[in-house]
Amino acid sequence: MKKNIGVAVLGLGWMGQAHSRSMLRIPSLFPERGVSPRLVVCADTEESRRTRAVDDFGFQRATDDWREAIASDDVDAVWVTAPNMLHLPMIEAATAAGKAVFSEKPIGGKPEHAVQAYQLAQSANVATGVGYNYLWAPLVMHAKSVIESGELGEITHYRGRFLSMYGSDELGLLTWRFFLEQAGYGVTSDILSHAVSLAQYLVGSITEVVGMRNTTISHRPIAQPGAGHYGRGNPDDPKGEVENEDFASMLCTFANGATGTFESSRTMVGPESQNAFEVYGTKGAMAWNFETMNELRYYRLTDDPSSGYTTIYGGDRFPFHGAFVPGQANSIGFEDLVAIEDHVFLESLAGGERFSPGFREAVDVVSVQQALIDSWTSRRWEPVVDLAP
Ligand SMILES: NC(=O)c1ccc[n+]([C@@H]2O[C@H](COP(=O)([O-])OP(=O)(O)OC[C@H]3O[C@@H](n4cnc5c(N)ncnc54)[C@H](O)[C@@H]3O)[C@@H](O)[C@H]2O)c1
Known part of the structure; x- marks a missing residue:
């Protein structure tokens, strides 16, 4: 019998379900593991989610009180998968109780929340992880090793983008992501954070930025209680105001x-889930796009005039891929990255090693976000200052 770690999941929406399902798969995916998760308690304010937690996911129990879930003696580690503005109070309670915490990104909705979460975890000396799941894509890990080997030469330019269509329908409901009180910032917190974490992982620190923002759909149908997160309203439904940005861009x-x-x-x-990068060096280039996440494009500078980009398909020659499917060009998907991050995080808890990305790396992301926010007001280049030196 493997050692096991008692888990609480706070919020059983998209990511709470993705992590819970991933943890259920860990024993069969990673037989060589040192530790198994045990789904002890799920907290959610929606009754239907609590029922699912017990009936469909096999949690031992469910509660509408996340504080009670964190305090349970049989919980060793807490997964924070609720809307952004609940992250910090949940992390505050978990760190005070001495529990390890894995939080979904971006940790809170404003830069200062991630900083406070990091400081709380440091003071309590608890292990942390943050859900920058795209860093765990096997081909992204391969791109990093190619960049580090020097095969691309000196890196001269990086293009990062996360373009998603989840808000492109003007009748898409006004759910928590569009409110300052529940989400904090908009795309900057929600998805630009993923693009910045990828850039920092692949190329290193960002020192200065200048950028802009825009809100293109200013009003949306008000969501009724229990409405699905990606539900659609009707043209004559009452509308409310979108309080944060739909678009952000920056130079750095x-x-x-x-x-x-x-x-x-x-x-x-157009772009449906285009979390993508292109990295350019003096000897070559690489390009990856989550929409085709099992393909990495590679350009090598050679003397051959007919050479161009080649495509490397994912396969079990790359880290973790073989846990899901053997051979080459047999694809893996979004939730497989969540299973990898949860497995590695649990192993780090069992082995007492530091997990990365943890809350420190979340602070690195929001330090860039803060400089971008400053530049919206100053309309100038702003230095990136480490918010938790
Ligand atoms: N890493 C990724 O790729 C990724 C993708 C999507 C979302 N996220 C992050 O995951 C977090 C959750 O997003 P989501 O899309 O899963 O949201 P969601 O709306 O699908 O789910 C949120 C869940 O939290 C529950 N909840 C709300 N208030 C609660 C409370 N007081 N106590 C307990 N539960 C409560 C809701 O009922 C719902 O079940 C966000 O921080 C988001 O940024 C990360």
Whole structure:
């Protein structure tokens, strides 16, 4: 019998379900593991979610009180998967109780929340993880090893973008993501954070930024209680105001001298889940797009005039891929990345090793976000200041 870790999941929406399902799959995916998760308690304010937690996911129990879930003696680690503005109070209670915490990104809705969460975890000396799941894509890990090997030469430019259509329908409901009180910032917190974390992982620190924002759909149908998160209203439904940005973009400079450009939108029509990067060096380039996440495009500078980009397909020659499917070009998907991050986080708890990305790396992301926010007001380049030196 493997050692096991008692888990509480706070919020059983998209990501709470993704993590719970991933943890249920860990024993069969990773037989060599040192530790197994045990789904002890799920907290959610929606009764139907609590019923699902017990009936469909096999949680031992469910509650509408997340404080009670955190306090349970049989909970060793807490997964924070509720809307952004609940992250910090949940992390405050979990760290005070001495529990390890895995929080969904971005940790809170404003930069200061991630900083406070990091400081609380440092003071309580608890292990932390943050859900920058795209860093766990096997081909992204491969791209990092190619960049680190020097095969691309000196990195000169990086293009990052996360363009999603989840808000592109003007009748899409006014759910928590569109409110300052529940989400904090808009795409900057929600999805530009993923693009920035990828850039920092692949190319290193960002030192200065200048950027802009826009809100393209200013009013949306008000969601009734129990409405699905991605539900649609009717044209004559009462509407409420969108309180945060639909679009953000920035130019940046990296510490290694490379330049970068970033774009993020939740309302553009066309790109459906385009979390993508292109990295350019003096000897080659690489490009990856989550929409085709099992393909990495690679350009090598050679003397051959007929050479161009080649495509590397995912497969069990790359880290973790073989846990899901053997061979080459047999695809893996979004939730497989969540299973990898949960497995590695649990192993780090069992082995007492530091997990990355943790709350420290979340602070690195929001330090860039803060400089971008400052630049919206100053309309100038702003330095990236480490918010938790
Ligand atoms: N890493 C990723 O790729 C990714 C993708 C989507 C969302 N997220 C992050 O995950 C978090 C949750 O987003 P989501 O899309 O799963 O949201 P969601 O709306 O689908 O789910 C949120 C859940 O929290 C529950 N909840 C609300 N208030 C609560 C409370 N007081 N106590 C307990 N439960 C409560 C809701 O009932 C719902 O079940 C966000 O921080 C978001 O940024 C990350």
